[in-house]
Each structure stands twice: as C-alpha cells, then as structure tokens.
Amino acid sequence: MINKVVSNAEEAVKDIKDNAVLMLGGFGLCGIPENCISALLKTGVKGLTCISNNAGVDDFGIGLMLKTRQVKKMISSYVGENAEFERQLLAGELEVDLIPQGTLAERIRAGGAGIPAFFTPAGYGTEVAEGKEIREFHGKKYLMEAWLQADFALVKAWKGDTAGNLIYKGTARNFNPMMAAAGKITIAEVEELVPVGELDPNYIHTPGIYVQRIFEGKNYEKRIEQRTVTPR
Amino acid sequence: MINKVVSNAEEAVKDIKDNAVLMLGGFGLCGIPENCISALLKTGVKGLTCISNNAGVDDFGIGLMLKTRQVKKMISSYVGENAEFERQLLAGELEVDLIPQGTLAERIRAGGAGIPAFFTPAGYGTEVAEGKEIREFHGKKYLMEAWLQADFALVKAWKGDTAGNLIYKGTARNFNPMMAAAGKITIAEVEELVPVGELDPNYIHTPGIYVQRIFEGKNYEKRIEQRTVTPR
Amino acid sequence: MALDKIGIAKRIAQEVKDGSYINLGIGIPTLVANYIPDNIEVVLQSENGLLGIGRFPYEEDVDADLINAGKQTITMLKGSALFSSAESFGMIRGGHVHLTILGAMEVSENGDIANWKIPGKMVKGMGGAMDLVASAENIIVAMQHKSRSGESKLLKECTLPITGIKCVKKVVSDLAVLEVLPEGGFKLLERAPGVSVEEIKEATAGKLIIKGDIPEMKID
Amino acid sequence: MALDKIGIAKRIAQEVKDGSYINLGIGIPTLVANYIPDNIEVVLQSENGLLGIGRFPYEEDVDADLINAGKQTITMLKGSALFSSAESFGMIRGGHVHLTILGAMEVSENGDIANWKIPGKMVKGMGGAMDLVASAENIIVAMQHKSRSGESKLLKECTLPITGIKCVKKVVSDLAVLEVLPEGGFKLLERAPGVSVEEIKEATAGKLIIKGDIPEMKID
Numbered sequence: 001m002i003n004k005v006v007s008n009a010e011e012a013v014k015d016i017k018d019n020a021v022l023m024l025g026g027f028g029l030c031g032i033p034e035n036c037i038s039a040l041l042k043t044g045v046k047g048l049t050c051i052s053n054n055a056g057v058d059d060f061g062i063g064l065m066l067k068t069r070q071v072k073k074m075i076s077s078y079v080g081e082n083a084e085f086e087r088q089l090l091a092g093e094l095e096v097d098l099i100p101q102g103t104l105a106e107r108i109r110a111g112g113a114g115i116p117a118f119f120t121p122a123g124y125g126t127e128v129a130e131g132k133e134i135r136e137f138h139g140k141k142y143l144m145e146a147w148l149q150a151d152f153a154l155v156k157a158w159k160g161d162t163a164g165n166l167i168y169k170g171t172a173r174n175f176n177p178m179m180a181a182a183g184k185i186t187i188a189e190v191e192e193l194v195p196v197g198e199l200d201p202n203y204i205h206t207p208g209i210y211v212q213r214i215f216e217g218k219n220y221e222k223r224i225e226q227r228t229v230t231p232r
Numbered sequence: 233m234i235n236k237v238v239s240n241a242e243e244a245v246k247d248i249k250d251n252a253v254l255m256l257g258g259f260g261l262c263g264i265p266e267n268c269i270s271a272l273l274k275t276g277v278k279g280l281t282c283i284s285n286n287a288g289v290d291d292f293g294i295g296l297m298l299k300t301r302q303v304k305k306m307i308s309s310y311v312g313e314n315a316e317f318e319r320q321l322l323a324g325e326l327e328v329d330l331i332p333q334g335t336l337a338e339r340i341r342a343g344g345a346g347i348p349a350f351f352t353p354a355g356y357g358t359e360v361a362e363g364k365e366i367r368e369f370h371g372k373k374y375l376m377e378a379w380l381q382a383d384f385a386l387v388k389a390w391k392g393d394t395a396g397n398l399i400y401k402g403t404a405r406n407f408n409p410m411m412a413a414a415g416k417i418t419i420a421e422v423e424e425l426v427p428v429g430e431l432d433p434n435y436i437h438t439p440g441i442y443v444q445r446i447f448e449g450k451n452y453e454k455r456i457e458q459r460t461v462t463p464r
Numbered sequence: 465m466a467l468d469k470i471g472i473a474k475r476i477a478q479e480v481k482d483g484s485y486i487n488l489g490i491g492i493p494t495l496v497a498n499y500i501p502d503n504i505e506v507v508l509q510s511e512n513g514l515l516g517i518g519r520f521p522y523e524e525d526v527d528a529d530l531i532n533a534g535k536q537t538i539t540m541l542k543g544s545a546l547f548s549s550a551e552s553f554g555m556i557r558g559g560h561v562h563l564t565i566l567g568a569m570e571v572s573e574n575g576d577i578a579n580w581k582i583p584g585k586m587v588k589g590m591g592g593a594m595d596l597v598a599s600a601e602n603i604i605v606a607m608q609h610k611s612r613s614g615e616s617k618l619l620k621e622c623t624l625p626i627t628g629i630k631c632v633k634k635v636v637s638d639l640a641v642l643e644v645l646p647e648g649g650f651k652l653l654e655r656a657p658g659v660s661v662e663e664i665k666e667a668t669a670g671k672l673i674i675k676g677d678i679p680e681m682k683i684d
Numbered sequence: 685m686a687l688d689k690i691g692i693a694k695r696i697a698q699e700v701k702d703g704s705y706i707n708l709g710i711g712i713p714t715l716v717a718n719y720i721p722d723n724i725e726v727v728l729q730s731e732n733g734l735l736g737i738g739r740f741p742y743e744e745d746v747d748a749d750l751i752n753a754g755k756q757t758i759t760m761l762k763g764s765a766l767f768s769s770a771e772s773f774g775m776i777r778g779g780h781v782h783l784t785i786l787g788a789m790e791v792s793e794n795g796d797i798a799n800w801k802i803p804g805k806m807v808k809g810m811g812g813a814m815d816l817v818a819s820a821e822n823i824i825v826a827m828q829h830k831s832r833s834g835e836s837k838l839l840k841e842c843t844l845p846i847t848g849i850k851c852v853k854k855v856v857s858d859l860a861v862l863e864v865l866p867e868g869g870f871k872l873l874e875r876a877p878g879v880s881v882e883e884i885k886e887a888t889a890g891k892l893i894i895k896g897d898i899p900e901m902k903i904d
Contacts, residue, residue, distance in 0.1 A: 114777030334773025346557030
C-alpha cells in the first residue's frame with residue numbers, strides 16, 4: 001500500500017501552490033484543521049480560494065490567513081464577525097461568494113459523489129437565484145446548483161487510522177466528511193492516529209478511499225466562540 | 233413524545249393500503265425487512281409498487297409477495313434468478329422498471345434529502361437514457377434523474393432505540409439508510425430494540441427523525457444466497 | 465403593553481406540537497426552548513449536525529466539539545444523534561423538520577421574509593436561513609413589530625434583500641399574533657395583553673385583516 | 685494455446701497498481717484478487733457497501749450480514765470500512781475507485797461495452813454495471829474473444845443493448861491483450877502463449893491495429 005501517513009502538517013501541505021482551491025472543514029471554530037492552517041501560514045502560499053462554511057475569527061482559524069493576505073476568495077455561508085475580513089471586503093481586496101449553508105453542503109457532497117448539478121429550493125426568489133436556471137418540480141420552484149471540488153481538502157477528525165479511515169467527534173463532524181470526498185487530494189489531520197484495524201469498520205465516518213494524506217496533529221487549541229454554561 | 237414503538241410487524245403495516253408505493257431495504261437477502269414482508273403476506277394488500285434493489289428469491293423476501301401476486305410493479309436494479317418473477321414478467325402481469333444501482337441509490341437519497349432531480353453519467357448512451365434530458369458538464373454527458381419517494385419505507389436495522397435511531401450491521405446497511413429518509417412513513421424493524429440513551433449518538437446510522445414506527449422483529453432467518461467458505 | 469423577548473418566546477412555545485422536530489434560530493427563537501410545556505416533548509435540531517439539543521453544559525463539562533448553530537457550547541440528550549452538515553440539510557430540505565422558528569427584519573403580507581442582509585452595512589451571509597425558509601412546512605417568525613425608529617416591519621413588500629418568498633405562516637411580535645394567509649394579508653389572531661387593535665393597525669404597514677373580536681394572548 | 689479463466693485473471697492481475705482501489709465484477713474479475721502479487725497492496729470495493737473485501741470466512745465465521753456484490757459470504761480486513769449504497773456509488777461516480785474489472789458479452793472498437801441484457805431472454809437488470817462503466821477512470825474487460833458458436837465478441841459496433849459507451853480501456857481475452865485506442869480500434873499488445881497474430885486477426889471483427897512484433901504474455 002502506498003503510505004498515506006506524513007509526519008506533520010508542514011509535510012502535508014508543502015505542495016499546495018499559489019492560487020490553489022482549498023476546502024477547509026469546520027463550523028465556526030469547531031472541527032477546523034488547525035495544524036494545516038498553521039502550516040499554510042508558514043509556507044506563505046498566496047491567492048488561495050478557500051471553501052469553508054465560515055472564515056474563522058480575527059485571530060484564529062482562516063482569520064489568520066486573511067490577516068496574512070493569503071486568501072483571494074472565500075466561498076462560505078456565513079462570515080460572521082471578523083474585522084479584518086470586513087476591511088478587506090469593503091476595500092475590494094477579497095472576493096466573497098456567499099452560498100446558503102445547505103446548498104454549500106450539498107454542492108460539496110455532489111463534488112465528491114460525481115453529481116455535476118442538482119436542484120434545490122434554497123434561495124429561490126432571492127438574489128442567490130440570479131443567473132441560475134430555475135425549474136419547477138411538483139409545483140415548487142428550484143434552482144440548479146453545481147458541484148464544488150477542490151485541489152486540496154483539509155479536514156480535521158478525532159481519530160484516524162493509517163489507511164485513512166476517519167471518525168469525527170460531536171458536532172466537529174459538520175462539513176468535514178463531504179470535503180474529504182470532494183478534494184482531489186485530501187489531507188486529514190487527526191487528534192489520534194491509530195494502526196489500521198483499531199477502528200470498528202461499522203462506525204467509520206469517512207472511508208479511507210477519500211484520504212490521500214494523514215497525520216497526527218499537535219497542540220489543538222479548540223477555541224470556543226461562545227462559552228455558555230449552566231450554573232451549578 | 234409521540235410513541236414510535238409498535239408491538240409487532242402486523243401493527244406496523246396494518247394501514248398500508250392497496251396500490252401503495254413501498255420501499256424495502258436490503259441487497260439480495262441481506263438486510264431485508266423479513267418481519268414486515270411476512271406481515272404484508274398476511275394483510276394481503278395488493279397492487280403494490282415495490283422499490284427495492286432486488287426482488288428476493290422464489291421462496292424468500294419479496295419473492296414471497298410476488299408469489300401471492302401482491303406486487304404490481306417492481307423498481308429495482310437487479311432482479312436475479314427468480315422463476316416466478318420471470319413468469320409474471322413474460323406474461324405481462326408485472327411491471328418492471330430497471331434502474332442502474334447507483335442511480336437507484338441516489339434517487340432514493342434525493343427523495344429523502346429534498347432534491348427533486350440531479351445529473352448522473354450512468355446510462356448515458358444506453359436505453360436507460362431514452363426520453364431523459366441529457367446535459368453536458370465539463371465535457372462529459374449526464375442524464376437528469378428524479379427523486380424517488382414512498383408512502384412507506386420498510387427498513388431493517390441491527391439495533392434501534394425508542395426514539396427511532398438506528399444502527400445497521402455489516403453490509404446489511406446498503407439501501408436501508410436512504411430509504412428510511414425517503415419514506416413518508418418509515419417503519420423500522422430491528423433485531424434489538426433498546427431504551428433511548430443506549431446508542432452512542434456519534435455512531436447512529438439513521439437519526440430517529442426519519443423513523444415513524446419501530447419494533448423488535450422476531451425469528452430472523454437471514455437466509456444466505458451464496459454460502460462461500462474458506463476450508464480450514 | 466408590548467411583550468418583551470421572553471413574552472414572545474412564551475407565546476411561540478404554545479405553538480409547538482408534541483413529538484415534533486424543530487429548528488430554532490438565533491436570538492428569541494432559542495429562548496422558546498425554555499418555555500415549552502412539560503407535557504410536550506420535542507426534538508431540537510441544530511443545523512451543524514445534531515438532533516436533540518440539551519441544556520448548556522456545567523462549567524467542567526464544556527466541550528469545544530459540541531456546539532449549536534449559534535456556536536454556543538451545549539450538551540446532548542438521551543436519544544441524540546450526530547451527523548454531517550449534508551445530512552442535516554437533507555433533513556431540512558426533505559421536510560423532516562416540522563417547524564422552523566426564526567427572527568426577521570421584515571416580513572411581507574404574502575409571507576416573504578428578509579433577515580440576512582442590510583445593503584451598505586456588513587454582510588455576514590445567510591448561513592442556513594435560506595435553506596430553512598425554502599423547506600420547512602411551518603415557519604413562525606419571532607420579531608419586533610416596529611423598528612427602533614418606529615417604522616413597521618410588517619410590510620406590503622419587503623424593502624431589504626429577501627431570504628425566502630411566500631414561506632412565513634405565522635408572526636409572533638411584541639404586539640400581536642398574526643397568520644399570513646395563503647392569498648396574502650396578515651390576519652390578526654391575538655393582541656398582546658393591553659395592546660389595542662388600533663395600536664396594531666398603526667404598527668402594520670402591510671394588509672391587516674381583522675375579523676370579529678380579537679382576543680388577548682394568554683401568557684403565564 | 686488460449687488462456688483459461690485463471691490465465692486471464694493472472695494476466696489482468698499484472699495491470700493492478702499498488703495502493704489502488706478496485707471494483708471487481710462477478711466471474712473472472714473476482715478471480716483476479718487471488719493473483720495480485722504479494723508486493724502490491726490494493727483495496728477491493730464491494731458496491732453493496734464495503735471497502736476492504738477479505739477472503740471467504742471459515743465455516744464457523746459465516747455471517748449473513750456480510751456479503752459481497754455477488755451475494756457471497758465474505759470477511760473484512762484490518763482497515764475495512766462499511767457504508768451505504770449511496771455512499772458506495774458516490775465513491776464510484778466520484779472517480780475514487782481507480783480501476784473496474786468486469787466481464788462483457790461484447791466490446792466495440794470505440795470502447796462501448798454490452799454486458800447486461802440479451803433481448804428475448806431473461807432480463808436480470810444492470811445492477812451497478814452502468815454506474816461503474818460511466819464513472820471509473822480505468823476499465824479493463826475480462827472476456828472470451830469469441831462466443832461458443834465461434835463469433836467474434838470484439839466488434840465494430842455492439843449488437844446487444846449497451847451498458848456504457850467509450851469506456852473500455854483494455855481487453856484481456858483468452859487470446860490477447862488489447863488496448864482500446866481513444867480514436868477507436870483494438871491495438872494488439874500481447875498474444876496468449878502460443879496464439880498467433882493470425883488467430884487473433886481471425887477472431888477480431890472490429891478494427892485490429894498491429895504494429896511491429898507482438899510479444900507473448902508472460903504468465904507464471
């Protein structure tokens with residue numbers, strides 16, 4: 001078997017070139033590929049198109065790559081509160097393509113599953129529908145939407161094995177499984193890399209066929225955006 | 233919470249009326265809703281349209297419902313060796329719609345996920361494409377295919393809880409998860425029904441939202457079509 | 465007297481049916497969960513991949529890998545299930561989520577909703593709102609009847625970029641409960657305690673339909 | 685001498701690349717798994733929802749819930765993964781399965797394949813074959829060069845209902861290894877041991893391209 005295991009994030013992302021199209025897993029700061037983002041900050045690769053539900057915050061996640069001006073375009077559903085993002089957008093330094101979250105998820109899923117286009121009701125009658133083909137099925141109007149694929153998909157899982165099989169934890173799953181399938185090269189960073197055979201085949205979330213490189217990440221910060229608690 | 237648990241298959245299927253459209257999980261005889269099929273034989277409901285990858289064998293699975301002439305139409309990808317099936321088909325007593333297996337799986341998935349149509353390359357240039365819209369994307373030709381939905385989806389799982397969450401075992405998963413989502417009413421029969429809270433939320437294959445009725449099945453036969461073994 | 469946010473949440477909680485699957489938007493809708501009667505059991509969906517949202521965790525149980533769509537740390541319940549964003553929006557688009565409760569900046573008399581963008585100001589994105597309003601069979605909006613500057617937010621036509629068309633079934637505002645009729649128009653169902661029909665008329669720019677006596681809301 | 689089924693399987697096994705994901709059809713293709721060299725590691729996909737097909741089980745380990753696409757009882761390997769049919773065909777359509785090996789009743793010189801239906805006889809259905817041939821980047825066909833009645837099955841055009849068009853990249857028959865050229869035509873690459881170019885010419889109804897000396901296959 002060709003070895004999928006690489007030693008660290010630097011090795012995993014070293015051939016990501018300027019102007020590459022990337023997918024980055026995560027919802028908010030939950031389940032984001034922290035190690036890969038750090039490594040991309042080091043390589044200094046520029047002109048990136050980043051497909052990610054969110055754009056991080058000012059000082060974490062994709063927000064860090066915005067600060068270093070490595071991102072040319074964001075394709076997201078919600079870019080939240082991020083002052084640097086806002087500044088670049090208003091200054092015309094950043095292209096932004098906003099997509100309904102379910103459409104984004106399904107376009108990525110379609111990219112991995114070989115479905116070049118599909119119909120969804122989301123956005124009908126809104127500016128999202130502008131320029132898109134509209135079709136009626138069973139009395140309801142739908143937009144045609146195209147698949148999304150990426151040169152590299154950067155995903156974060158809880159556990160992974162050396163064959164590339166992945167298991168996510170909690171709501172850190174989110175966009176990661178579809179992105180893993182939609183990347184021409186998928187790089188998985190995991191909290192725990194285990195030998196093949198240790199994960200139960202019945203509970204694999206991402207089969208290894210989708211993963212080309214895998215490594216055990218380090219120093220996960222897992223920052224929390226809204227720490228809400230129930231008082232004792 | 234409205235109670236989803238019913239006592240047995242007879243209770244689960246009692247309101248399935250003549251000419252209903254059903255989905256039945258399983259691949260070959262693996263992961264089929266044995267108890268529900270037995271119960272339908274008893275109710276004697278007729279004129280059924282059955283969406284199922286296969287049609288069972290002469291004396292098991294959907295084959296039993298063919299013998300009792302309860303099936304008007306089969307929508308399948310492979311109907312295998314089944315003498316009664318062949319007889320009815322040649323005699324014009326049975327309508328058959330044969331669909332490429334991946335297209336069948338995706339049409340059912342689309343039915344559950346609210347995607348009325350999508351494009352697939354399977355069948356382009358063949359008789360499957362007749363009468364269908366053809367579209368080129370990125371230099372390759374695709375057919376437009378429509379979702380499939382059912383009045384009742386009958387699925388079989390390994391374990392289920394009283395909230396309707398399901399876990400399948402081995403390759404008995406197959407078509408069951410998509411069908412569970414594509415049924416207006418989904419009836420799940422499980423080998424073991426456990427109290428809510430006993431299944432790990434991270435390893436649920438079918439979330440309970442898709443399941444309207446659930447019961448613990450009895451006397452699973454789990455017949456094997458090709459018993460292939462490695463001699464010691 | 466106009467309702468406060470909690471009052472609106474309490475009134476909407478009365479709309480919730482036993483055994484239903486519900487998606488709650490950020491803000492007032494999230495509060496609704498606190499006022500659902502004890503004899504009613506519902507399952508809350510979080511579009512980032514969870515069915516069965518529980519309470520906020522105790523301090524020592526906070527888990528960065530378990531958040532809701534508002535990015536708040538949460539817990540799971542017995543019977544919860546986790547899944548991907550594609551599965552989650554499959555549930556939504558496929559009509560498996562029975563009720564969506566969300567906030568709005570404007571609602572029109574034919575049920576259009578605007579709640580995602582104010583041109584010229586920061587654009588944050590629509591998140592899952594467009595999928596939700598295009599898909600759920602029942603959509604209830606929680607909102608203030610008027611803007612801070614006193615202008616009606618229940619309009620003949622939305623002035624802001626819309627999120628979805630002809631989708632809102634009911635509006636619960638600080639002043640009233642209104643049904644959006646299929647043929648168009650806000651049908652006044654209930655008044656907030658102490659609020660007169662005249663006040664509601666004055667606050668509603670869209671077509672308001674008033675038939676017979678309009679009862680006051682009953683809120684504990 | 686023409687190859688037997690095992691010979692064809694052995695020759696196809698030489699086409700398999702290390703680290704690839706492969707779908708094997710029923711019949712001769714299934715046999716290929718037995719002859720993959722020890723230094724080559726591949727993962728076999730079963731379209732009913734498994735990556736990592738292992739050997740047949742020992743009698744006492746037979747599990748009705750674990751079968752391959754041919755409905756045979758099988759085992760899993762370390763690193764196997766289970767999934768639904770939708771995920772499985774997502775893998776196939778999405779081009780994640782590198783190589784598909786399947787049988788054929790006819791192949792045309794432009795790479796069309798017919799292997800699912802004989803009009804007038806029983807129609808069993810196409811199963812996953814149409815998805816596989818429409819999707820895989822590399823498709824190798826294992827087949828007999830001629831029918832039992834002695835007619836060529838490598839044709840100018842298929843006479844039977846086709847399964848997919850312009851998809852077959854290579855044919856390994858009992859007589860020869862042939863590449864299907866993008867511009868059309870069967871390019872003869874190798875002869876079965878002891879089989880002459882003349883015999884292959886005689887057995888091939890479609891356009892046969894012969895350039896230079898044609899070596900014999902090397903099979904252990």
